[in-house]
Amino acid sequence: MNAYNPIHALIIFFVATAILYVLFRPIKGWFWIIKNNFKSNEKIVIEDILKQLYHFEHSGNKVDTKTLVQVLNFNNDQIIEVLKKMTISNLIYFESDVLKLTDDGRDYALRIVRIHRLWERYLADKTGFDKKEWHDRAELMEHKLSHDETNTLAAHLGNPKFDPHGDPIPTHTGKMAKIKGVELPLLPVNTIGRITHIEDEPEIIYKQILAENIHIGSLIRVTENNATRIVFQSEGEEFRLAPIVAANLTVAAIEKEVVIEDNIARLSSLKEHETAKIIGISKESRGESRRRLLDLGFVKGATIKIDLTNPLGDPNAYLIKGTSIALRKDQAAKILIKKD
Secondary structure (H helix, E strand, C coil), rough: CCCHHHHHHHHHHHHHHHHHHHHHHCCCCHHHHHHHHCCCHHHHHHHHHHHHHHHHHHHCCCCEHHHHHHCCCCHHHHHHHHHHHHHCCEEEEEEEEEEEHHHHHHHHHHHHHHHHHHHHHHHHHHHHCCCHHHHHHHHHHHCCCCCCHHHHHHHHCCCECCCCCECCCCCCCCCCCCCCCCEECCCCCCCEHHHHEECCCCCHHHHHHHHHHHCCEEEEEEEEECCCCCCEEEEEEEEEEHHHHHHEEEECCCCCCCCCCCCEEEEHHHHCCCCEEEEEEECCCCCHHHHHHHHHHCCCCEEEEEEEEECCCCEEEECCCEEEEECCCCCCCEEEEECC
């Protein structure tokens, strides 16, 4: 009989866990992809098509059947069959080979967009889910809430006008607030403005923005703008983006004279032996996370310094009001300070 080997058992455990993750992880696990392709509810297919057509229409782009099939994760034959039914139901129509929404189709699409953006707002304000998860979780819920449940959710959230990315949330009558500002590449050098919207599609570009730790609501100054890169200063840091990435940021220029003080920065930039005063918490910190920081004493005017540094760089402990509190770098980046 072979002796029990704890190392082998541990390896088997990790391999089994990895396999289960690949198979069953939310949205993109093989199980869910196969289920979507072969057992998708017709209602979900219809609503995903309507939402995609709305986004294409809103961005001023035309879409044909071939393009639609490429962007949806459903069986091709199923999509074609559903398109025929949607045409008969007067939700869509064809103009030559271009797919277009009817008025009824557009109203239906706006209801789905409303649920999706309200649910992202809920996830941002009321839960601890990471922002990387908001979109996929909202994708699931947008097909489940009834009209009355959606209105209840909106009322619970205070009928917000924008989702956490800055996208306008349609009212129950389909009206939407306007996004203020223009795409970042359109702003000349030395423009001062505030980030009002971060587009979360396509996913590959949105992930680059997340990796840069760029925050909605941040004040920026454009320092370079050319065909190869856009450079701007914000909260004591410099950001360099390719124009295609910068185009996913909407910035509202500030006409009146605004002074961006050089010594205003993010807590994550504080070094040992430096002291600072907190001037606020970024709008990027929401819900329970924001309330927790305030309860721990991260309030305007509080003095703060590094208490202990992690040799691995994350997290560090900060001394505030006589208490040492550990924060990860991404948490500290959402606290604004003015260095002494």
